Amino acid sequence: MFFNALPELKEELTQVSCEMESLLPEDWNQGTVGEIIDDVMNSRGKGVRPSLLLLMAKLGPNYTQCKSRIFRLGALSEFIHMASLIHDDIIDDSHIRRGQPTIQAKYGKDMAVYAGDLILGQTLLIILRDKLQDSGMLLAQTIQDMCKGEINQAACRYKVSVTEDEYYQNIYGKTVSMFVSVCRIGGMESGCSDKVVDLMGNIGLHLGYLFQIRDDLLDFSLHDMGDIKSIRLDFQEGILTLPVIYALKNPLCKAGVEDLIELARTGSLTDDDMVHLDTFIMQAKGFEKTVQVAEGHRQKILDLLSYLPQHDKKTIMLIQHLLSKLPLPKPPKK
Secondary structure, eight states: OOOOSOGGGHHHHHHHHHHHHHTSOGGGGSHHHHHHHHHHHHTOOOOHHHHHHHHHHHTSTTTTTTHHHHHHHHHHHHHHHHHHHHHHHHHHTOOEETTEEOHHHHHOHHHHHHHHHHHHHHHHHHHHHTTOHHHHHHHHHHHHHHHHHHHHHHHTTTOTTOOHHHHHHHHIIIIIHHHHHHHHHHHHHTTOOHHHHHHHHHHHHHHHHHHHHHHHHHTTSOSOSSOOOOTTHHHHTTOOOHHHHHHHHSTTTHHHHHHHHHHHHTTOOOHHHHHHHHHHHHHTTHHHHHHHHHHHHHHHHHHHHTTSOTTOHHHHHHHHHHHHTOOOOOOOOO
């Protein structure tokens, strides 16, 4: 079952969760496949993506008639997300996710690759079997975007000349594309006009950027936000996020940050080096600038909400409430 940040969607997310269970073939319940799939299903997260799909669908004129289809598409979006996390953990050699051993840590990398592919294969089968072509095309495009985002991010690791545009392109593929797709799918499937579907996609765009930039800020913050994340892990792995990019753009900080990036590349970073990194970023006002960018995306979402169909004020308020569940972390103390 999902941990739900919006209790008001508990009933609908329960249906999505049940749908996920029902979409698993019976012969997956046996042997090692059954063990792995059980572990995958038991590690479900907050259900952010199905929640967005549901929220947008609720604003459509045909939501009541198409609920079962919406629940199924919510389940498929979560399948894709889960498969991507399995593959991410393999690439990152991560041993813990959400406080539990990852699939690759527990069963080995080969098994984890097969498990992620197995889930993606089942997703494709259901899209074709149930004639979900239009929404399925959006989900397929998202899978492509996710892969391109990861490839491009890998090419930018430890790259001292990385630009803001490259950063945005990378996180669009990694995170934002799925937010756009589920928002558009919710509107499409529930009978919204093309104009409203485009609007929903733009809300997903800015929400995805806010979500990822907030996550990047968490990499520099203590664990006081309810999120479990290793501090400065991105930097150690050569993933240069906005605070670091702003420090690299500052002439007074550039050389020092470049030296620290080289130490990260060789695995030679010390705790003192991490403190120096924070100092450079604060000197360049990298944290403040990143927070401003994130808040800009938040404000854009709030502005766009006024153009959504206003017949369901409760759902609009739920989207606003979801935004309030994404506070930005405080920067490290000087």
